[in-house]
Amino acid sequence: MTTQPPDLKEIEKEAQDLLGECDTPRKLEEVRVKLLGRKGLITGVMRELGRLPAEVRPAVGKEANLLRERIEAALAEKKRLTSEEKEVSEPLFDYTLPGRTPWLGRSHPITQTIIEIEDIFRGMGFEVAEGPHIETDYYNFDALNTPEDHPARDLSDTFYVDKGILLRTHTSPVQIRVMEKKSPPVRIIAPGLCFRRDTPDASHVPNFFQTEGLYVDREVSVTDLKGVITAFARELFGPKIKVRFRPHFFPFTEPSVEYDFSCMICEGSGCPVCKRTGWVEISGAGMVDPEVFKAVGYDPEIYTGYAFGMGVDRIAMIKYRINDIRLLYENDLRFLRQF
Numbered sequence: 001m002t003t004q005p006p007d008l009k010e011i012e013k014e015a016q017d018l019l020g021e022c023d024t025p026r027k028l029e030e031v032r033v034k035l036l037g038r039k040g041l042i043t044g045v046m047r048e049l050g051r052l053p054a055e056v057r058p059a060v061g062k063e064a065n066l067l068r069e070r071i072e073a074a075l076a077e078k079k080r081l082t083s084e085e086k087e088v089s090e091p092l093f094d095y096t097l098p099g100r101t102p103w104l105g106r107s108h109p110i111t112q113t114i115i116e117i118e119d120i121f122r123g124m125g126f127e128v129a130e131g132p133h134i135e136t137d138y139y140n141f142d143a144l145n146t147p148e149d150h151p152a153r154d155l156s157d158t159f160y161v162d163k164g165i166l167l168r169t170h171t172s173p174v175q176i177r178v179m180e181k182k183s184p185p186v187r188i189i190a191p192g193l194c195f196r197r198d199t200p201d202a203s204h205v206p207n208f209f210q211t212e213g214l215y216v217d218r219e220v221s222v223t224d225l226k227g228v229i230t231a232f233a234r235e236l237f238g239p240k241i242k243v244r245f246r247p248h249f250f251p252f253t254e255p256s257v258e259y260d261f262s263c264m265i266c267e268g269s270g271c272p273v274c275k276r277t278g279w280v281e282i283s284g285a286g287m288v289d290p291e292v293f294k295a296v297g298y299d300p301e302i303y304t305g306y307a308f309g310m311g312v313d314r315i316a317m318i319k320y321r322i323n324d325i326r327l328l329y330e331n332d333l334r335f336l337r338q339f
């Protein structure tokens with residue numbers, strides 16, 4: 001019995017159509033069975049070969065073998081492609097992994113303290129002002145009634161950048177800068193960095209923060225100063241805090257005081273932070289000296305005012321119970337992360 005030789009071109013086209021459709025490993029396996037399985041298309045062709053007339057058999061057999069090789073190669077290639085596709089199309093994400101904790105930044109304890117100070121004073125009608133870190137000796141000293149021979153102006157106390165130019169030793173020059181620009185009433189606070197030639201120890205560093213306060217109007221008195229400082233202390237530390245004013249001297253205020261807060265760490269019984277006195281010195285304050293008003297063109301017969309400083313680092317230390325000021329400037333994250 002003889003048969004027509006199979007139409008190998010037609011069969012190859014059919015095989016290619018089948019292969020073209022498979023895009024997953026499972027479909028590929030189905031197609032492989034359809035082509036090369038026991039009842040497969042190509043298997044069928046090979047089986048038919050025996051029935052061909054002897055004259056055509058070798059030539060057709062050779063073609064059929066080549067076709068089978070091409071189909072096998074195409075299947076192998078498809079297998080490679082579908083498994084690669086599988087890898088990229090399936091997410092590489094392991095849902096059982098613990099989530100990544102986002103890095104949350106936070107404000108430095110000094111910044112947090114300044115923000116709180118600003119909030120409290122804003123609530124009492126103060127505006128926030130700023131001045132430069134690098135000052136002239138006019139703003140830092142002369143306009144603040146501090147004479148040429150005052151010890152604070154010494155090279156051993158102040159960082160000079162150049163002749164007459166220095167790193168401000170306090171925030172008080174901001175008083176002058178604000179009053180030069182504005183006529184009374186003036187009610188500002190001015191937080192910022194200050195610099196002094198100090199050897200670092202538990203309570204001194206060469207750069208530190210102050211907040212200046214200034215209130216100028218008609219008929220401002222010492223009572224207003226004491227009231228505002230006390231209200232601030234109670235707002236920040238609670239109603240139990242006590243405030244103490246001691247006579248002092250500053251060239252730019254008259255009369256002048258230094259003021260202390262009762263130590264919130266030991267509540268007055270004595271600890272290393274308050275040096276066993278029960279009180280922590282915060283800064284100085286006083287009624288603006290008429291000489292300062294003259295320097296900015298305010299009439300001291302009409303206006304009075306008070307000014308105060310505030311050691312921000314000291315307030316932060318009481319608030320967060322820090323016993324060494326240097327910790328605030330080492331930028332050790334193990335320390336800073338606690339606040």
Ligand code: PHE
Nearest residue numbers: 170172284285286307308309
């Ligand atoms: N500037 C002063 C200091 O740094 C503090 C102060 C400010 C005193 C305002 C009086 C008035 O010590």
